[in-house]
Amino acid sequence: MSGIFRAIDVAATGMTVQRQKMDVVSENIANIDTSRTPEGGPYRRQRVVVSEANSRPSFGKEMRTAHNKLSRTNSRHIKGQSTSVNSSQGINKVSGEQVQDSQSSFKLVFDPSHPDADSDGYVQMPDIEMINEMVDMIAANRAYESNIATISTSKRMLNEAMDI
Numbered sequence: 001m002s003g004i005f006r007a008i009d010v011a012a013t014g015m016t017v018q019r020q021k022m023d024v025v026s027e028n029i030a031n032i033d034t035s036r037t038p039e040g041g042p043y044r045r046q047r048v049v050v051s052e053a054n055s056r057p058s059f060g061k062e063m064r065t066a067h068n069k070l071s072r073t074n075s076r077h078i079k080g081q082s083t084s085v086n087s088s089q090g091i092n093k094v095s096g097e098q099v100q101d102s103q104s105s106f107k108l109v110f111d112p113s114h115p116d117a118d119s120d121g122y123v124q125m126p127d128i129e130m131i132n133e134m135v136d137m138i139a140a141n142r143a144y145e146s147n148i149a150t151i152s153t154s155k156r157m158l159n160e161a162m163d164i
Helices: 002-030 059-065 130-163
Strands: 046-052 094-100 106-110 122-126
Touching: 002 046, 002 130
Parallel strands: none
Antiparallel strands: 046 094, 106 122
């Protein structure tokens, strides 16, 4: 049964990260025309960087700590040993971190009447492309829906196991 609860936990974590991505996309779209921020300068595009919240040991370290020897296919290696890796460490968690896209540049828009225009009449605007934001939104939405399906399937499996 713990496998089902782990699946639900992983899917719930995925839903949290995808919701955070949707929030950031919404913020980017809302600030597509923001030429002045409290920090100064135009709005910088935000994005979510997803990483492991608690890092598991590397594959090499796992293999060094495994209690069983590996079966080898090369005739010079030990034959007949079982292959096993201890995977009772649990699941990896992920976390999403909202960061400014420091690589983004600004678009120069000619608008001499704008209050933030420079001496040549150009205004620095955020380099946010609506099409990219929409693609990110669709991807986050589909991933969110996939995690919902995972939770629904896990719940159905749990209910069917309880009926046995």
